[in-house]
Amino acid sequence: MLAGVFEGEGKLSIKEVLEPKVTKPSDVLLKVELAGICGTDIHILEVPPGHPATPGAILGHEYVGVVVDKGTDVNTLDIGDRVVVDPNLTCGVCRYCRRGLPNMCENFTTLGIYLNGGFAPYNVAPAKALYKISKDVPLERAVLAEPLSCVVNAMRKLNLQVGDNVVLIGAGPMGLLFLLMIKAQGAGKVMVIEPVPFRSKMARDLGADIVLNPKEINIKEAVMDLTELGADIVIDAVGNQFTTALDLTKRGGTILLFGMNENALPQIKQIIIPRYELKILGSYISWFSFPQTVSILESGNVPVEKLVTHKLPLEKLYEGIELMKRGEGIKILINPQE
Ligand SMILES: [Zn+2]
Numbered sequence: 430m431l432a433g434v435f436e437g438e439g440k441l442s443i444k445e446v447l448e449p450k451v452t453k454p455s456d457v458l459l460k461v462e463l464a465g466i467c468g469t470d471i472h473i474l475e476v477p478p479g480h481p482a483t484p485g486a487i488l489g490h491e492y493v494g495v496v497v498d499k500g501t502d503v504n505t506l507d508i509g510d511r512v513v514v515d516p517n518l519t520c521g522v523c524r525y526c527r528r529g530l531p532n533m534c535e536n537f538t539t540l541g542i543y544l545n546g547g548f549a550p551y552n553v554a555p556a557k558a559l560y561k562i563s564k565d566v567p568l569e570r571a572v573l574a575e576p577l578s579c580v581v582n583a584m585r586k587l588n589l590q591v592g593d594n595v596v597l598i599g600a601g602p603m604g605l606l607f608l609l610m611i612k613a614q615g616a617g618k619v620m621v622i623e624p625v626p627f628r629s630k631m632a633r634d635l636g637a638d639i640v641l642n643p644k645e646i647n648i649k650e651a652v653m654d655l656t657e658l659g660a661d662i663v664i665d666a667v668g669n670q671f672t673t674a675l676d677l678t679k680r681g682g683t684i685l686l687f688g689m690n691e692n693a694l695p696q697i698k699q700i701i702i703p704r705y706e707l708k709i710l711g712s713y714i715s716w717f718s719f720p721q722t723v724s725i726l727e728s729g730n731v732p733v734e735k736l737v738t739h740k741l742p743l744e745k746l747y748e749g750i751e752l753m754k755r756g757e758g759i760k761i762l763i764n765p766q767e
């Protein structure tokens with residue numbers, strides 16, 4: 430079969446590999462129906478790499494598929510079931526797993542980064558990573574389960590109240606998922622900060638009340654004008670916007686740091702946090718949030734499929750990655766069956 434394989438040092442090959450088979454009793458063979466390109470894939474392919482991965486692994490950690498074979502121990506799924514994948518495999522026995530924090534697992538590994546993933550027509554995954562989803566859900570929506578599960582985890586921590594004014598910094602794929610969830614939860618004004626016109630338009634189309642371009646206006650003045658006191662909640666979906674977030678949050682408000690950037694070393698005026706009783710939260714991947722994510726996707730209440738800008742066959746994976754790098758796509762999907 431044809432697969433998108435990470436070859437190390439910024440190299441991705443689209444090449445013939447052997448079709449995988451179920452070898453362990455707990456494994457499931459999936460026919461991959463769609464796989465999304467994630468910002469992490471771009472970081473993996475940077476030189477020097479912005480994110481580690483295993484050379485030889487088939488990339489693609491956001492995917493949806495159908496069960497076509499299963500090991501003898503798998504009794505939670507049947508042949509023909511459609512499933513979404515939680516690619517982060519945790520050990521269950523390390524000190525963090527045993528304290529109920531599997532997203533902090535000391536031994537975790539990831540399908541599509543360290544192990545073979547979804548940029549291929551077939552993939553083997555352990556049954557524990559799979560969540561059944563209704564076949565009534567459009568594939569373009571189901572394929573967003575993994576990124577949405579990370580946002581669902583963060584939203585639970587945020588504890589957004591109806592009518593809260595929210596500033597969202599960054600309208601990339603994750604920021605836009607936040608935007609949809611914030612709207613669905615009944616926020617007040619939703620203000621998005623985004624300089625790229627293509628992304629700004631998408632944010633407006635998806636229901637942002639206003640999109641502010643930090644290159645053109647004074648963001649702090651604009652947010653104060655719109656909210657009087659500042660935002661109840663500020664979300665940094667970029668990864669280096671902590672100082673801006675501190676400027677925009679009202680007294681007693683909450684800042685969620687979600688985006689990640691290894692090089693961000695912000696200079697902050699620390700006194701602002703105790704003096705104004707700000708709450709600073711971090712959120713990392715998903716934490717028991719897949720069941721709720723599947724409910725959201727099945728309900729159709731949050732039209733995440735609107736983020737999809739391109740759908741390409743596997744042989745155009747390079748093209749998809751280039752589009753993503755140039756910021757010309759939001760969610761780019763690969764159909765490995767084409
Ligand atoms: Zn991802």
Ligand SMILES: [Zn+2]
Pocket residue numbers: 519520521522523524525526527531533534535536537
């Ligand atoms: Zn663990």
